[in-house]
Amino acid sequence: MYIDTHAHLYLPDFQPDLEEVINYSKLVGVEMFVLPNVDLETVNPLMQVVNEHASCYAAMGLHPTSVSANYKTVLEEIVGWFSRSKFIAVGEVGIDLYWDKTYFKQQQEAFAAQIDLALSLSLPIIIHCREAFSEIFDILEAYRGRGLRGVFHSFSGGTKEVNWIRNFGGFYFGIGGVITFKNSSLKEVIRQIPLDEILLETDSPYLAPVPHRGKRNMPSYIPVIAQALAIYKVSTPELVEECTTRNAHKLFNFN
Numbered sequence: 001m002y003i004d005t006h007a008h009l010y011l012p013d014f015q016p017d018l019e020e021v022i023n024y025s026k027l028v029g030v031e032m033f034v035l036p037n038v039d040l041e042t043v044n045p046l047m048q049v050v051n052e053h054a055s056c057y058a059a060m061g062l063h064p065t066s067v068s069a070n071y072k073t074v075l076e077e078i079v080g081w082f083s084r085s086k087f088i089a090v091g092e093v094g095i096d097l098y099w100d101k102t103y104f105k106q107q108q109e110a111f112a113a114q115i116d117l118a119l120s121l122s123l124p125i126i127i128h129c130r131e132a133f134s135e136i137f138d139i140l141e142a143y144r145g146r147g148l149r150g151v152f153h154s155f156s157g158g159t160k161e162v163n164w165i166r167n168f169g170g171f172y173f174g175i176g177g178v179i180t181f182k183n184s185s186l187k188e189v190i191r192q193i194p195l196d197e198i199l200l201e202t203d204s205p206y207l208a209p210v211p212h213r214g215k216r217n218m219p220s221y222i223p224v225i226a227q228a229l230a231i232y233k234v235s236t237p238e239l240v241e242e243c244t245t246r247n248a249h250k251l252f253n254f255n
Contacts, residue, residue: 001032002226003031003033003199003200004034009033010042010046022221028220028223030219031055032254034057035050036039036092037061037091038066050212052127058088061126064128075198079117082121089125091128093114094130095130110250112142115140115148127151129157149251150172151174152172154173154203158189162189162192162193166193172198172251175190176209179229195233199247200225208221209221209224
């Protein structure tokens with residue numbers, strides 16, 4: 001059994017055929033799905049999907065690209081959801097400096113606030129990091145030794161970043177379709193990460209693996225990612241499946 005630890009199945013991309021997408025994923029062995037929130041507009045669609053599908057589990061948080069000047073008001077509403085529903089993580093949260101640096105300060109503050117929230121609830125965090133490893137590490141450093149745990153979603157760093165994260169402890173590396181891309185540097189980096197520190201994810205509907213690149217990504221492509229990971233780890237798809245599923249159960253409380 002596989003677990004897709006990062007999929008946005010509540011987005012409009014899946015509205016026409018969500019049942020078919022989930023059912024087909026299960027047919028190929030992907031039986032559980034972690035759905036991280038983005039912003040206030042995605043909360044209701046997210047909750048509808050997890051309430052209707054027992055195999056879908058919600059994470060609640062404010063995505064860094066959705067942080068703006070009024071983020072505190074938005075975050076208050078996001079936090080309020082934790083007293084009304086069950087969530088298996090805080091996410092996705094982090095810093096994204098790829099598109100826009102206008103609200104960098106607010107992103108830092110929102111990230112730290114959501115780390116505090118996760119610690120207070122004993123929940124893991126799902127980190128979105130784009131062009132911002134040093135900035136994220138600066139914030140995480142203040143939490144060293146406090147039991148913070150989570151996953152670096154769609155990990156895109158190099159050896160330096162792998163070493164920092166492994167030294168910090170408590171974090172997994174989310175690996176998705178990018179590992180199948182022809183010029184991906186991840187193929188070399190992945191050799192430095194033990195299999196028991198890796199989670200499989202799709203980030204559906206984004207970042208579909210080769211040979212589906214450019215099309216809508218789906219959780220049913222997790223075995224394609226596992227196959228590629230097995231090649232670069234000199235392992236087998238069966239061992240990748242067993243190990244990454246065990247890792248997901250260690251990080252997330254699915255009960």
